[in-house]
Amino acid sequence: MGVWTEYALLSAALLPLVAAMGCLFRSDARWVLAVAPFCAVPALVVALLPVGLEQVGVPWLFMGAQIGLDRTGRLFLLAAASVWLAAAIFAQSQGIGGQRAHRFFGCFYAAMAGNFLLIVAADAVTFLTGFALMSYAGYGLVVHRFDDEAIRAAKVYLILVVLAEVLLFAGAVLAWGIAGGWELSVLQDALSTAGPAATVAIAFLLCGFGIKAAMVPLHVWLPLAHPAAPVPASAVLSAAMIKAGLLGWIRFLPFGYQDLQWLGWWTFVAGIVAALAGVMIGVVQSRPKTILAYSSISQMGYMTILLALSALTPELYPAISVAVLVYVVHHAVAKGALFLSVSVVREAPRRWWSKLLEGIGLVVPALALAGAPLTTGAVAKAELKHIPDTGEGALPALFDPVLIVGAVATTVLMVRFLWVVWPRSRRREPISNIARLVWFALATAVVWAPWVIPWQYLRRATVATLEPAAIWSALWPLVVGVMLSIVFVRRHHLLSGRLEDAIPAGDLLLPVTTxxxxxxxxxxxxxxxxxxxxxxxxxxxxxxxxxxxxxxxxxxxxxxxxxxxxxxxxxxxxxxxxxxxxxxx
Amino acid sequence: MIEFPWASAAIVIPLAGALLCGVMSARLAAVVASVSSALTAMAVAVLCWRVWNVGAFVESLGGWGAPLGIDLYADGVALLMVAMTTVVGVFITVFSLGYFRDAPDSERENSHSRGLYWSLWLVVWAAMHGIFLSSDLFNIYVCMEVVGIGSVALVAMAGSMALRAAMRYLLITLCGSLLYLLGVALIYGGWGMLDMQALGPVVEATLASEVALAAMALGLALKTALVPLHFWLPAAHANAPAPVSALLSALVVKASFYVLLRLWIDVFPAIDKAAAMMVLGVLGTVAIVWGSVQALRQNRLKMLVAYSTVAQLGYLFVAFAPASTVAGAGVAWHGVIYFAVAHGCAKGAMFLAAGAIAAALGDDDFSSMRGRGRHLAVPLVAFALAGIGLMGLPPSGGYTAKWLLLTAAARADQPVVAFVVTAGGLLAALYVFKVLYYAFARPVSGSGSDAGETGEVQAIPTTMMVAPLMLAIVAVLLGVWSAPPLHLLDIGLPFGEALGPGLKP
Amino acid sequence: MRALVDTTFWLPLAVVASSMLPGIFIFALREEQWRVRTLLNLAGAFLKLAFIAVMLFGVYVGVEYETRIPLVPGFDLVLAGSALSMFFVALSGVLWLITTIYAIGYLDIEGSWHRSRFFGFFSICVSATTGIALAGNFFTFIIFYELLTLATYPLVVHDGTPEAMRAGKIYLAYTLTGGALLMVAVVWLHGAVGPFDFQEGGVLSAFDEEHRHRFVPIFALIFVGLGVKAAIVPLHSWLPASMVAPAPVSALLHAVAVVKAGAYGIVRVMYDVFGIHYIAELGIGRWVAVAASVTIIYASLKALAQDSLKRRLAFSTVSQVSYILLGVAMIGPVAAVGGIVHLVHQGLMKITLFFCAGNIAETLGLRRISQLGGVGARMPWTMAAFTVASLAMIGVPPLAGFVSKWYLGMGAVQVGYYWVIAVLMASSALNAAYFLPIVYRAYYGAPERPWPRDERAGVLETRASLLGPTLATAGLVIVVGVMAASPYSPVAWVEIVIARIYPPA
Amino acid sequence: MTTEMIYSATSTGLIGLGFYALLVRRHLIRRLMAINIMGTGVFILFVSLSARGDGELDPVPQAMVLTGIVVAVSATALGLVLIRRIHAVTGSTRLTPGAVVSDEDEL
Missing domain, CATH: 1.20.5 (Single alpha-helices involved in coiled-coils or other helix-helix interfaces)
Structure with a gap:
């Protein structure tokens, strides 16, 4: 470890912040746009570097910052940086923001910096700093379009952000009281000890990060915020930023340290509800980005379930953490691509090959999300299934059926999404070739990513899914899901609009606001x-x-x-x- | 140098000046008065220097000595009062130089009255020094009468407005003096001597001595305007010419109080005075409240200041309550004397400032001050600084004095006194800021008083600006630099053992 | 006597005098002599900073500075540099420089109404603050405390409008009463235990047996007396009323001088008079914490209802200043760090906010929150500074406010005051509720009409002398938070202070 | 009844009379006279003191009385001047400008 390593890591993370400050000089909007592609590159490079980056201290920063990049951090950074990079290029080439580009990009860069910072953080203060930066800057992304919908969404978002901040503050402070330090590993260790203070701290942290991670019932901001934000912004919101909540759980909560039944059961229930209800509510939505938002809620539900399992049976944690990482990479890439596609398909393709390519770009990530073979989706599902095999604890018997039902349901949701988003008429919203290229690369990444990412485990797991049995087990729920969708179309006109918007976006929000x-x-x-x-x-x-x-x-x-x-x-x-x-x- | 009779000089110099002024033209009189003031100040400075270094001493006039002759007794308290008189007096002289040059017509009816003013003023000054330095009860009576008659004449100089006030003042001061003289007669009848230092050890608590003390206390309280005997004061002080107001409020009332204090402690230690002290304390409390409330209700600047004197004199008597206890006495007496000195300087400055304001505006009605504050910056600053002293806010002599009074209250375990002293400061703030309001308020635009705002503020002579300001600064410095005066106070243990325990806890 | 060149004697005096003397000279200047005035102001500010720097270093390496001038026997004027006082002095020195620059710019826009008077009192105000900070005993503390009250009044009423005069009246009513109560309490205390100097670790525990029954009521009185300036609910009403004052004055009132003087005073009393461990023994800490918490919540709720920008900021100050007391009252080292460092952090944040409010008011003529639509586009830098300061107030990491809150929260956990965490959470949420709408409106609201006025200064959105200080303080808000762990941060210095009070076991 | 007692009674009576008149009478000349009567009472008291018990005359009280008379004369002169001026300016011989009662009535 050289002296400069920590500074290299920090500057990679904080480079976008420099760009964000540049946005204050609004006279130079072109410059603001021009740097967009480069902001995320250093972070991506750092994530891909084969050099190990252990935890180091930066004693003068914050309250004695600790930064580092372990395996979890590296994969989170990789996923986040890729999505941010794609979104940045997309936004730049699309000219998002127009007259108010400096404002949009200012928030965009700031949120990016926050996201990177929290990933490399190894102490609570640094993590929360990055988290706050990202959250508050996210407000600018949500509100950007500035119509009534965006304003409402942003308001809900902001209230929940403040709530999250307050909860995190209290939780972290309480955790310090037990641990006596801010290093995340120390905090986790301390929180695993039982006691009322630890319980309250865990609850606060769970809810605080849960808001970002769209944990039911704190997810209400998400279905409002995602459709309201410009497309690249929704992509990063859903693909990168809500993962920050997940990372918060992983970093702060004592998953895998000790048997915490109450935590496990609570999160398990929340996860299952999210996984299933997300799909059900999503199906009846009429707008593509809302559907994707609910899909995100449901996907995050799976990850919640995973963490719940590790709270119930700590010895499963090593396997679970790997599964979560796979899932994170998979979901980030797929969801990022799907969001971008909402913008791409506004213009119906003219040439046959472009029709073909766009069709592939549209369908592949959707399939991946449903867990289709050859994609990261299949790998992620397979990892999920493997978990019970490695442990000896008493897993909930529900687990396997939930997975199958979930896969079917996700398929239905994706069919619904494709149905809604599929270009039917010629709308003229020109999209640049660069944007198209980026989107296509991201969309197909669900296929090629495992072979590129320097993570041996992922590659081996991908190879394993190529066995016929594995392919079959991944495929049949998909087929069932598609057939089910067809039945629904025939019988209930579900997909064609009768039940459309039966449940408004934001579901629980309505009664709560009343x-x-x-x-x-x-x-x-x-x-x-x-x-x-x-x-x-x-x-x-x-x-x-x-x-x-x-x-x-x-x-x-x-x-x-x-x-x-x-x-x-x-x-x-x-x-x-x-x-x-x-x-x- | 030591042999020179400096105490006598402090009396003789102004007296000689007064005699000269009486036979001179007005212009020359002003010069003589200035020279005489300066010489007096010098004599007093030397006197202070001497007492500081050598200690208290007795000086027999004409070498006769007590009991037949008259002794001057210069100890710390007397010197402090003399010094206060001189400082205020010098500034009154400076102020008068300008005031009587440009005074409104009513106040300079003929050129003769100007010379008369200087003459009277110097006589009063000399007599006040006489009161402070005498240790002979009858001599004090004579000096008090001179002060009283001189003051009445000075008040009457203000012209027709002040005649009634002057007359009432004359009756009151004569009545007070006679009551005092009655006491003197009774004391002489009982013990055959008049020297305060000598009387102290021999006077016993008999009916005669008690009646004597009561009569003297009543007479002196009347002259000091202790509520409810203050009815004569506001009119006299407010209607007099500005320098005379300052003289009366700052110095003359202190002289009678000083005598009362001396009698109380030096001459009648044998009498049990606790109950009477409580009576005086209660009256002092009433004075503070009554005077302040009345001050607040006045429409004229000088009336306000005059009522403020009524209120502030209350402090002098409030302190009698803690002084009646063993624990509180030393600090209380220190506080009282320091308060008298601080108030002398502050009130002198305040009246001079009020005089300057009135001279600039033509009258001292608050309504004519509205919106013209910015033209009166210097006198208002002086007024504000003096006001700080009256409110007892730091840094000022009033603060130190109030600190001592509160300490006395705390030692005597009399929270009511502490409350009164505190509340009195707040009440003072009310009326002081009532005046300062005009210093800060922006003229109301668009109202009919525009013409009054823009001009018509007469230029006033520099001496009238400088004198109140300097005196107010002295009042402030008394708080910053209070150690020397307080040290001077203790020289010669002027009040016998009453000051003995002193400020040391 | 000390040698004339003895810096340990002269330096504290120099720190106080370096703004006092220019202030006094400025009074004498004519309105149009702005060059001399600016020169005097800036020279004073830089000189003061230089003195402070020397003294800071001296205290750091262990030199004991003490100016001791005897005033009243037993009571000296003592200026001494302790770690805690240097902390406050450094804050006021730095912020005074910044505010002076701002004020020069501000008043140039506003026009020529009594600028010499304004800057004169401005300087005296800061002198009084440093005097309060360096005061080595209660006697000195009160002197400067009251001086601060008096010097601030002309600033509050500077505009001279009826509202300003009314605000001044309210200000005086509260602060003078508070000062009076403080004085009574202090004299009572001294009456009981005799004169003493402030001492790290406290003085009074030595008198426990004799006077314990007195100490709780005395503390209550002191707390109320100082609590007026610290704007403890329900003694806070003067602060929102004083909002009519010019922006630099508000900045001074809220961030540097007045409220800080109150809070610092209470801290000083708890540490250096009673001693924090004795406070714990008497069981006072809990009540102070409760009072502070009530203030925090109540004022935040009140802030929600204000439409006037400065009034909202004022209520925010009421709320935020109580953090200081909350931290100290919890009686634990970590909480104390949070509380005391908030002296500086709150100062930086609030001064930024007031500068921004002043910039907006002076450049565009907007004073109400409902008018602020579109200001973000017109004045991006000002609003960026405002946003930063607002977020810091909410406690968003890593800004200044977060550091304070974080330490307070940890301190609460450390001593087991879990309810304080709930208070902090509620306060953060309320802060967000009243700050974020302002930010939102400025950036995303539409301007309703053309600005009442629109002053541009070249390429800048407003005058450089207004923008520069604003950005500087906003930058400091970020820097003190981001570099909280560096050895040069306020937190580091406070940890030194606290380590002396709570020696690490 | 000794001489001493006669003196004392006389002086007390005069003082009381003068005091009473001073306080109760409104006409200024009456009040000035009252002062003089009161003063005379005090002087008589002094005079009575000069002949104390042992038969030897004490000169001091007499000196004091002489001084006192001088003072009283000058005070009376000043008072009379003031009263004349008041009368000239206001036409009244009272301190309070209240209801006009014929001055002669009170004299």
Missing amino acids: LLQEGRATLRFGIRVAQSALDMAVGATRRRIAEYRRFLFILEIVEARLRRQAWDWVWIIVVGAGLLTALIL
Whole structure:
């Protein structure tokens, strides 16, 4: 480890922040756009470097920062940097932002920097710093389009961001109280000890990161925010930024340290609900990005389930962590590509080969998400299935059926997505070739990525999915899902629109906001009552003061009397008699 | 140098100046008065230097000595009062130089009255030194009468407005003096001597001595305007010419209080005075509240300042309450004397400043001050600095004095006194800032008073600007530099053992 | 006597005088002598910084600075440099320089209304603050504390409008009363235990047996007296009212001088008079923490309801300043670091916010939050600074406010005050609720009408003298947070301070 | 009844009378006279002191009385001048400008 390694890592992570500051000089919008592709490159290079980067301290930074890049971090960084890079190039070539490009890119770069920073962070403060930077900058991405929908989405997003920040602050502080340090490994270790403080800290951290990771029921911002944001922004929101929540769980919570039943069960239930309900609600959505958002919720549900398992049976953690990593890479790439495709297919292709290529670009990531063979999706599913084999603990018996049902359901959702997004008419929204290229590369990455990423394990696992049995087990739920979709189309017109938007995007948000508004009205009423009570009290005091003033007026008369009439002798005699009495007695 | 009778000089020089002024033209009189003020100041400075280095001493006038002759007794307290008188007096002289050159017509009715002013003023000054330095009760009476008559004449110089006030003042001061003289007679009848230092050890608590003390206390309280005997003060102080107001409020009332204090502690240690001290303390409390409230209700600047004097004099009496206890006495007496000195300087500055403002505006009504504050910067600054002293805020002599009074209250375990002293400061803040309001308020635009705002502020002579400002700075410096005066106070243990335990906890 | 060249004697005095003397000279300048005035201001500010730097280094290497001038027997004017006081002095020195530059720019825009008076009092204000910081005993502390009150009043009423005068009245009513209570308490304390100097580790525990029953009420009085300036609910109403003052004054009131003086005073009392361990023994800490928490929450709720930008900021100050007390009152080393470092952190954040409010008001004539739409595009740098400071206030890592909150939270855990974490969470959420809408509106709101005025200064969005200080403080907000762990950060210095009070086991 | 007692009674009576008149009378000349009467009472008290018990005359009180008379004369002169001026300016001989009662009535 050289002296400069930590600075290289830091600057790779924080380079986008420099670009973000550049955006303050808005006169130079072209420059802002021009640097877009390069901001994520150093991070990507660092992630791909074969050199190991152990944890090192940067003593002057924050409260004594610790940074490093372990395997988890490296894969998260890889996934994040790829998606950010793709989104950046896409955004640049599409000219996202128009007149307000500096604003969009400022937030974009800042969020990117935050995302990278939290990945390389090895202590709580640095992690939370990156997390906050990313979250708050994300607001700018969500609100960017600035119509009513975006404003509402951004508001919900922001409220939840603040809530998350507050919860994370409290959780981290409580965790420090047990651990006595900020290093993440120390914190995790400390939180694994039982105790009320640890329980509360874990709950706070779980919810705090859960908001970002779209854990049910804290996911409500996501189906609003993703459709509202510009396409490249939704891509990074869904593909990279919600993974930050997942990474937070992995870094802070004592998964794999000790048997934490309550944590396991809570997260398990939340995960299953997310995985299934996400699909169900997603199916009835009419807009492609909303569908993708629900798909993300459901996918994150699987990852939640994985972590839940490791809380229930800690000895499974090594296997689970690998599975999670595979899943992260897979989901980042696939979801990133799918989001970008929403923008690409706005323009129906003209030539046959371009039709073919775009068809492939559209279908492949969707298939991957459904777990089709040859893609990372199959690898991820296979990893999931392997987990029970490696452990001896009592796994929930539900696990296998859930996976199968999930695969089928995801397939249905993807069919629904393709149905909605498939170009039917010629809309003229020209898209640049570079953007198209980037999208296609990302879309096919679900196939080629395992062979490129310098991670032996992934490659071996991919090879393993190529066995006929594995292919079969990956394929049949897919087929079932497609058939089921066809049945639905025939019987229930589900896919063609009868039930469209039966559940509005943001599902739980509606009742909650109603409830909150009621509460606010009540509160206002209470405040008004208190205010009027206070006013009455103030009024009474004022009146009393006025009376006192009137009394002063009487004093004035007395004084005048004293001066004008023959009262002086009375006083002289009174004082003299008083003195004399006092002296003689 | 040591042989030279400096104490006598402090009295004789202004007296001689007064005699000269009486027979001179106004212009020459001003010069003589200035020279005489300067010489007096010099004599007092030497006197202070001497007491500081040598200690308290007795100086017999004409070499006769007590009991038949008259002794001057220069100890720390007397010197402090003399020094205060001189400092304020010098600035009054400086102020008067300008004031009587450009005074409104009513105040310079003929050229003769100018020479008369200087003459009277120097006589009063000399007599005040006489009061402070005498140790002979009858001599004090004579000096008090001179001060009283001189003051009345000075008040009357303000013209028709002030005549009634002057007359009432004359009656009151004569009445007070006679009550005092009655006490002197009773004391002489009982013990056959009049020297305060000599009387202290021999006077016993008999009916005669108690009646004497009561009569003297009543007379002196009347002259010091202790509420409810203050009815004569506001009119007299407010209607007098500005330098005279300063003289009366800052110095003359202190002289009678000083005598009361001396009697109280030096002459009648044998009498149990605790109850009477409580009576005085209660009256002092009433004075603070009453005077402040009345000050707040005035529409004229000088009336406000005059009522403020009523309130501030209350402090002098409030301190009697803690002084009645063994634990509180030393600090309380220190506090009282320091308060008298600090108030003398502050009130002198305040009245001079008020005089300057009134001279610039033509009258001292608050309504004519509105919006013209920026033309009155210097006198208002002086007023503000003096106000800090009255409020007892640091850094000022008033702060140190109030600190001592509060300490006395704490030692005597009398929270009520602490409360009164504190509340009095806040009440003072109310009326001081009522005036300063005009220094800061922007003229109301668009109202009909525009013409009044823009001009018509008469230029006032530099001496009238400088004198209040310098005096106010002295009042502030008394707080920054209070160790020397407090040290001077202890020289000769002027109040016998009452100051003995002193400030040391 | 000390030698004339003894720097340990002169340096603390020089730190105080380096702004006092220019201030006094400035009073004498005419309005149009702005060059001399600016020169004096800046020379004073830089000189002061130089003195502070020397002294800071001296204290760091262990030199004991002490200016001791006897005032009243037993009570000396003591200026001494302790680690804690140097911390506050350094804050006021740095921020004064920045604010002075800002004020020069600000008042040039505003026009020529009493600028000499303004800068004169401005300088005295800072002198008083450094005096408070360096005060080595209560007597000195009160002197400067009241001086601060008096010097600030003219700044609050500077505009001279009826609202300004009203605000000034409220300001005086609160602060003078507070000062009076403080004085009573302090005199009471001294009456009980005699004169003493501030001492690291406290003084009073030595008198436990004799006076324990007095100490709790005395502390309560002191707390109320100082709590007025520290704007503890319900003693806070003067602060939002004072919002009519010019922006640099608000910055001074909120970030450097007045509220800080109150909070610092309470901290000083808890550490150097009672001693924090004795505070714990008396069981006072908990109540202070509760009072601070109530203030934090209540003021945040009030802030939500304000539309005037500066009023909202004012309530935010009320809330934030109590963090300092909260940290100290929890009685644990980590919490104390959080509390005391908030002296500086809150100062930086709040001064930035007020500068921004001033920039917007002076450049575009906007004062209400509802008018701010579109300001983000017109004044990107100002709003960037505002955003940074707002986020810092919310406690977003790694900015200044986060560091304070983080230490406070850890401290709460350390001493087992878990409810404080709930307070901090609520406060952060409320901070977000009242700051983020401002930011949102500025960036994303549409301008409703043409700006009431629009001043541009070349390529800059506003005058360089307004923008420069704003960006400088915003930069500091970032730097002190990002480099919290470096040995030159405020946190590092506070850890030195705290290590003396809570020796590492 | 000794001489001493006569003196004392006289002086007390005069002082009381003068004090009473000073406080109660409104006309200024009456009040000035009251002062003088009161002063005379005090002087008589002093004079009575000069002949104490042992038969030897004490000169000091007499000196004091002489001084006192001088003072009283000058004070009376000043008072009279003031009263004349007040009368000239206001036409009244009272301190309070209240209801006009004929001055002669009170004299």
